[in-house]
Amino acid sequence: MFDSKQFEKDAAEIMARYDQKKAATLPLLHLVQEKIGYIPPEGEQWVSEKVGVAIVHIREVVSFYTMFRTKAIGKHHIQVCTNLPCVLRGAEQVMAYLKERLGIDAGQTTPDGKFTLSSVECLCACEIAPMCQVNDRYIGPLDRAAVDKLLQDCV
Amino acid sequence: MASEMVLSKRLKNPGGAWFDAYVADGGYAAAKKVLTAMTPAQVIDEINKANLRGLGGAGFPTGKKWSFIPKDSPKPKYLVVNADEGEPGTFKDRYLLERDPHALIEGMLIAAYSIGCHKAYVYIRGEYIEPYRRFVRAIEEARKKGWIGEAVQGKWDWEVTVHRGAGAYICGEETALLSSLEGGKGFPRLKPPFPAISGLFASPTIVNNVETLCCVPPIIRNGAEWFAKIGTPKQGGTRLFSLSGHVEKPGLYEAPVSVTLRQLIEQQGGGVRGGKKLKAVVPGGISAKILTAAEIDVAMDFDSLTAAGTMAGSAGVIVMDESTCMVKALLTAAKFFAHESCGQCSPCREGPGRLYKIIQRVAAGQGRRQDLDVLLAVAGNMEGKTICVFADAAAWPIQSYIRKFRSEFEHHVETGTCELGHAYAHH
Ligand SMILES: Cc1cc2nc3c(=O)[nH]c(=O)nc-3n(C[C@H](O)[C@H](O)[C@H](O)COP(=O)(O)O)c2cc1C
Ligand code: SF4
Ligand code: FES
Numbered sequence: 001m002f003d004s005k006q007f008e009k010d011a012a013e014i015m016a017r018y019d020q021k022k023a024a025t026l027p028l029l030h031l032v033q034e035k036i037g038y039i040p041p042e043g044e045q046w047v048s049e050k051v052g053v054a055i056v057h058i059r060e061v062v063s064f065y066t067m068f069r070t071k072a073i074g075k076h077h078i079q080v081c082t083n084l085p086c087v088l089r090g091a092e093q094v095m096a097y098l099k100e101r102l103g104i105d106a107g108q109t110t111p112d113g114k115f116t117l118s119s120v121e122c123l124c125a126c127e128i129a130p131m132c133q134v135n136d137r138y139i140g141p142l143d144r145a146a147v148d149k150l151l152q153d154c155v
Numbered sequence: 156m157a158s159e160m161v162l163s164k165r166l167k168n169p170g171g172a173w174f175d176a177y178v179a180d181g182g183y184a185a186a187k188k189v190l191t192a193m194t195p196a197q198v199i200d201e202i203n204k205a206n207l208r209g210l211g212g213a214g215f216p217t218g219k220k221w222s223f224i225p226k227d228s229p230k231p232k233y234l235v236v237n238a239d240e241g242e243p244g245t246f247k248d249r250y251l252l253e254r255d256p257h258a259l260i261e262g263m264l265i266a267a268y269s270i271g272c273h274k275a276y277v278y279i280r281g282e283y284i285e286p287y288r289r290f291v292r293a294i295e296e297a298r299k300k301g302w303i304g305e306a307v308q309g310k311w312d313w314e315v316t317v318h319r320g321a322g323a324y325i326c327g328e329e330t331a332l333l334s335s336l337e338g339g340k341g342f343p344r345l346k347p348p349f350p351a352i353s354g355l356f357a358s359p360t361i362v363n364n365v366e367t368l369c370c371v372p373p374i375i376r377n378g379a380e381w382f383a384k385i386g387t388p389k390q391g392g393t394r395l396f397s398l399s400g401h402v403e404k405p406g407l408y409e410a411p412v413s414v415t416l417r418q419l420i421e422q423q424g425g426g427v428r429g430g431k432k433l434k435a436v437v438p439g440g441i442s443a444k445i446l447t448a449a450e451i452d453v454a455m456d457f458d459s460l461t462a463a464g465t466m467a468g469s470a471g472v473i474v475m476d477e478s479t480c481m482v483k484a485l486l487t488a489a490k491f492f493a494h495e496s497c498g499q500c501s502p503c504r505e506g507p508g509r510l511y512k513i514i515q516r517v518a519a520g521q522g523r524r525q526d527l528d529v530l531l532a533v534a535g536n537m538e539g540k541t542i543c544v545f546a547d548a549a550a551w552p553i554q555s556y557i558r559k560f561r562s563e564f565e566h567h568v569e570t571g572t573c574e575l576g577h578a579y580a581h582h
Contacts (some may be wrong), residue, residue, distance in 0.1 A: 019231070020356055023176035025338035026321055030281075051338060064340040065321035067281045076234065085473050085548040085575045086439055086486045121281055121321040121324065121491050122243035122441075126399035126471075127406045 002042035007031055011050060021051045025061060028066055038069045049063060066120070074109045074116035076154045079133040082119045085126035094130045094142045095119065112155070161373050161382070161393045162366070162411035163358050165255045172289065174296040181304060188263045190308040194276035198269040202360035202371065204379035206391035209365030211237050212440065212468045213391070216455035217371075221361060224270045231360040234267050234275040235350075238290075238365045239332055240282055241324040242440035243491060244471030247395035248365040250407055252279065252286035255369065256293030262368030262435075264302065264313065265375060267555035270361050273313050278332050281320040291317055324495040328543050329362040331497065342499055343543035361518040366395060366464040386412045390456045391491040394467075401428045410454040420451065420474055431476040435560070439468025441488050444549035444555035465555070480577040485552060486511075486518045492549035506537040510553055517564065520571030526558055527564055 010031055014023045028050055032043035039062055042148065048055040062068045080086075080095050095106065098117055102110055106119040125131050131140025133149075139150055165171050165180060167342045177183070189198055203218030224232055236259070240248040251259060263275050279287050294315055304507055305312045318336055325331045326341035333355050335341040354360025370392055372381045383391040390412050396419055399405045403425030410419065416438055420426065427433050433448040438455065444465040446453070453463045461465040475484060495509035498504045510533055513526050534550035541547075566574055 009364070014479045022338035023318075023336060023356075026335070027319065030319060030321065044329070059337070059341055063337070065281070065323050067322035071249065083491055084437075084484060085405075086242050087483075087487050088400045088473070088475060088479065089405075121494060122245075123246070124242075124246045124249055124280070126244055126397065126473075127246055127401060129405065133282060138285070 002036070002040055002046070004042075004046050005153050007046070015050070022053055025051050025053065025058065026065075029058075029062060033068060040070070072113075075114050075120065075134075077116045077135055078150075079118045079120045079123070080106070081121070081123045081125075081129070081131055081133075083122035083126075085122070086131060087128040089129040089141065090143070091130040094132070094147060097147055098145055101147065105153060157407050158525060159411050161385070162251070162255070162258070162295075162369055162395060163257065163407070166250050166395075166407070169254055171503060172254050172293065174300055179254075181376060182257055182372070183261055186261045186302070189265050189268060189375055190310045191272065194390050195269045195271065198375070199465065200266060200267075201375060201379045203428060205370075205374045205382040205391060207367065207370055207374060208390045208457055209364060210366040210370070210394060210470070211329075212242065212466075217363065217367055219361075220351065221266065223349070223358045224361065225352065226271070227295065227358050231356075232270055232357055233355045233360040234263060234270065234272045235329075235333065235336065235355055235360055235362045236263060236275065236277040236365060236368060237327065237329060237332060237362055238277055238279040238283075238286075239320050239327040240365075240469075241327045242442065242469040242471055243488075244399050244437065244440050244473040245397045245469040247397055247407055248468065249283060249286050250367050250395070251369050254291045256290045256313070257297065258372060259290070259365055259371045260293060260297050260302065260315070262371035263315070264307065265313070265371050266361065266363065266368060267313050268311050270359075270432070271294040272361070272550050273311075274287075275313065276317045276336060276355070277315065277317045277376060278326070278336055279317065279319055280326075281322050285318065286297070287288060287319060306451065320554070321580065323497075324491075325497045325543075325545060331360065331543070340497070342497055343545070345542055346516075359571065364429060387454070387456045387458070389458055393476040394455065394470045396455070397471045398424045398474065399471070401431065401476040401479070402426070402474045404426050410455075414455045415457075416446070416451040416453055419455065419472060423473065424472075427474065429476075431478065433474070434477045434479050435475045435481070435484075437471075437552075438474040439466045440471040441491060442466075443468045443552060444551045445559060447559055459551075480573050480575050481556050481563050482514070482573065482576050485556040486514045486534060487548075488552040489514045489558075492552075494556060496545065496549070500541040500546065502537045503541050503549070506533055506546065507549045509533055510549070517567050520567065522568035522571070525528070526568060531557060 028047045044058045051143045109116040128140030208214040208219040323341045330344040333343040349503045350360040408423035457467045489511040492507040534553040537546040537550045
């Protein structure tokens with residue numbers, strides 16, 4: 001299912017922006033993840049060939065950054081901030097309620113593949129604490145009603 | 156105070172982000188003046204006179220940093236914008252990227268001209284997807300309007316590449332950011348050499364924070380004296396303070412750097428939430444040492460906060476009221492540092508994880524007599540021994556929370572319970 005042809009045009013554009021090939025590593029990995037949903041071994045191989053770096057280094061890069069993943073996740077990725085400013089305003093209760101509603105723990109995906117729940121560090125939106133990121137969007141402040149609404153909007 | 160606002164007037168107007176609105180507010184006049192009527196040395200002189208200090212956290216004088224770029228180097232010179240905002244309690248750069256992207260672009264252009272740079276990179280934290288999109292849109296506008304590209308104002312060629320991070324707090328540290336931008340893991344590098352001598356692709360590089368660069372156009376427009384006068388004799392201008400935690404009105408507030416912590420909390424923040432009593436404040440992002448309620452009559456400029464034994468850092472002000480359990484607050488901070496060490500240096504690879512485990516034990520009511528001293532000893536061993544100051548920053552909360560709120564920690568250890576009735580939840 002990994003077909004590098006679907007990336008070639010975007011890849012050429014990305015690589016043209018950098019003074020050195022290797023600097024395109026992160027944007028190319030983002031590209032693979034955007035299109036496929038995660039970074040499969042073939043994706044690592046493809047990036048490694050593009051930027052001219054051994055695949056072991058690409059693997060290390062993938063595992064260093066929290067946003068890169070090597071497995072598929074749920075359609076809606078709910079990342080709850082559990083850093084101090086959010087905790088001061090109730091992040092733990094929000095997390096507990098999400099676990100209860102979804103029936104999963106942080107780090108898990110619902111059996112229907114709809115939701116993945118994660119606990120993350122400060123997303124730098126502490127003015128809307130407690131908050132979370134759902135795919136591209138920041139949402140907060142959260143209470144039970146806001147969580148209910150957020151889940152409903154996903155369905 | 157209102158007449159002295161440098162950045163927030165435009166931030167209040169979310170519709171004012173785009174090119175025409177920016178120009179209507181006087182935008183790009185400073186860049187035009189610089190490119191057509193000033194030499195790089197004159198610009199640097201003006202920035203020096205304005206007493207602009209780096210607002211990413213370290214407070215290094217910006218003009219002085221720019222002057223470190225070797226003029227005779229045959230290598231390309233780079234400007235790298237640090238938009239990897241990640242310091243817990245801080246959200247100012249997100250507002251600037253989203254609501255005043257052209258101010259950043261104009262500041263970048265002036266900086267690029269001043270240091271002889273024809274290629275700039277903007278490193279935006281990966282989670283900032285909407286800010287990234289808005290900033291890229293502004294870049295495209297600026298290119299169309301002739302402010303990016305060849306012969307800008309008939310004078311300067313420059314290009315801008317916008318780069319996204321991928322989730323690693325340490326990449327906010329400038330040398331880690333460069334390692335990451337080059338395509339590797341976000342590993343900090345030993346300094347010296349400083350980036351101004353050998354930075355991106357081993358070439359002379361200036362790394363500046365978003366807010367620092369956004370201050371540059373107003374300085375050129377209104378004059379260095381104007382900017383300098385707003386602040387203290389050693390730090391000009393204002394800062395964007397991120398107020399979070401137990402205040403009535405969390406949010407972003409601009410104030411002259413000489414504002415006191417009390418004024419920020421009581422006036423801008425609307426006081427402590429629900430009329431409760433203040434207990435403690437972290438004044439400069441989670442890494443800064445904590446202050447007690449009795450210590451808030453301090454000015455928020457870099458030098459005053461250093462003199463008070465803490466730091467101005469990122470200007471992220473985290474407020475805690477009397478209901479806050481300091482053990483739990485420290486537990487949350489320790490979790491962060493245990494998660495974010497890059498693992499290159501042994502004291503920092505082992506230390507934060509160990510600290511977190513011990514505090515978990517204390518918070519869970521299973522603390523041992525010696526635990527507090529062990530915490531202080533482990534933290535002490537992390538200071539001043541590593542490639543970057545992350546390890547020191549991880550030690551500061553431990554030391555300051557325990558020293559200033561020792562009896563609360565002792566109560567947890569001795570009785571296994573929290574006086575304030577907090578339960579410990581594991582994430
Ligand atoms: C652990 C650590 C994290 C940092 N995070 C950031 C950050 O998120 N944003 C930032 O601008 N500077 C950050 N800095 C400071 C940078 O290293 C650097 O001083 C700054 O980007 C320089 O720009 P300035 O002089 O304009 O402030 C961090 C430093 C350390 C040690
Ligand atoms: S101090 Fe910590 S974060 Fe900094 S380089 Fe060493 S291991 Fe990495
Ligand atoms: S602590 Fe949650 S966004 Fe900053």
